[in-house]
Amino acid sequence: MSQPIETTQFKGIDENFCTECGKIIKIKAEICPMCGVRQKNSEGVNKTALLLLTFFLGGFGAHKFYLGKNWQGFFYLLFCWTWIPGLIALIEFIIYAFTSTEVLQEKYTVKGGAGVIIAVVAGGFGMIALIGILAAIAIPQFVTYKNRAYMVATESELQMLATAEENYFQQYGQYSSDAQAMNFIQTNPEITIEIISADTTCYQAVGTHNQLQDPIVIDCNSY
């Protein structure tokens, strides 16, 4: 009398029943050593999962981690910022898409859900790292761009002052340090224009933007 239910009590935590013959085998065994049948729990590749991972996270090696090719996945992750892994992953996506599930399952075995989790986590980390790298490049450029805009705005105000000074000089034969007398109305509240000196020969003025560290100095020869 052989009752398979009885053997349940003797199955270790690292063991399973063969899906085909019912004998106790290691959980990690992909093929039953007794009957030679591939175990369903060490499943073949899920084509949909593979395609999704390759398409969305392939540039970070997610599909490689899914397929258990961790070293390849690691290199994809390491060089993701070059976009080259992304390009390769796109080609691989096309190849996988045109490969039948049977062929894929014959070629690759994965360790069930764990592979997908590792793949998604690795891909997620890669994406965070890439966003970090992009931000590190983009933020200083954005600051430079904004500073340039502030400088242009300050220069534009100073240009208007220079015009007012030249007009005043045409009329009175001297430059002025009185903005009102020159009909110079300053428009941008973020910018402070200060006339340092003005006489019959020249004037000097400073423009300071409250977002900029360095003031811009002009004189009668600037414009």
Ligand SMILES: [Zn+2]
């Ligand atoms: Zn078996």
